[in-house]
Amino acid sequence: MEGALKKIRSSGGRITKARRGLIRVFEEADKPLSVKEIRRSLGEIGVKTSMTTVYREINFMVKNGLVKEVNLYPEEKMYESAYLVHHHHLVCEKCGRVEGVGGCRLAEIEQEMYRKRGFRVTRHSLEFYGLCVECNQGVGLMT
Amino acid sequence: MEGALKKIRSSGGRITKARRGLIRVFEEADKPLSVKEIRRSLGEIGVKTSMTTVYREINFMVKNGLVKEVNLYPEEKMYESAYLVHHHHLVCEKCGRVEGVGGCRLAEIEQEMYRKRGFRVTRHSLEFYGLCVECNQGVGLMT
């Protein structure tokens, strides 16, 4: 929260209800959110805003490094806090649940990209799709 | 080409100029294409069509397993042939070039997701972003 407020101030921005609300929404979110979900979440904590403001403020927060875009679905942009530690996503294609997983092991592969192809990797995006524990119950079991 | 035509027929579809053209475009593409690029590529091989048809036929081809959606940028859907062998993408953030890389080593990690969390991974999407060989020239060198 503090770091976020500081970034806003140092970019010449003001601390408004919408921004406080957004910071809180992203702090409390346990998965990436779509623009609509963000607006709904704001509403749930008593911050009423227009879609216009949500769009504008999300862009502001992305530009200032408070929030990151996440590429889960080709249909819809999702956003999550930029303060989360690096992780990947497990997306259940049945119920839609999204979990984060830490323990990234791509560093070695990235170095190899540089050695073998001269491509200097600065970031990556990795998502797994499938069935979560609950949706997977009984699938493939011989009963 | 043959496999593709067969899939179209077996889904009750007809072999039209647009579809032949699309199959050729995807066979010859060396990177994922946006809807606009697809239309342009069609034009270049002499297949004039409307945007409407491009949208409709791409969706048809995705639904019938000829083409896959690729999640390179949150801004824009991209498409590539579903007949390519599994690969990931290297996206240069300076010049926009996109290369494919084979040699996926995520199988073990996927098994671990199942053992440790019960999540059954069926597919994944991995893209690397950074600077390609050419754009990387001289960067970081002490001259």
Add this chain to the structure above:
DNA sequence: ATCTTTGCAAATCCTTTGCAAGGTT
């Protein structure tokens, strides 16, 4: 001949922008 595909125009949906009013510093 029958059923599918095409392209236009219109409809929809999502996102951005201009601007006057209100909020923050």
Add this chain to the structure above:
DNA sequence: AACCTTGCAAAGGATTTGCAAAGAT
């Protein structure tokens, strides 16, 4: 007081849909 942010209405784009004409089998 100066400057930033908000929300409305309107504009701009992208994608989808209805429908009559053209095309494929």
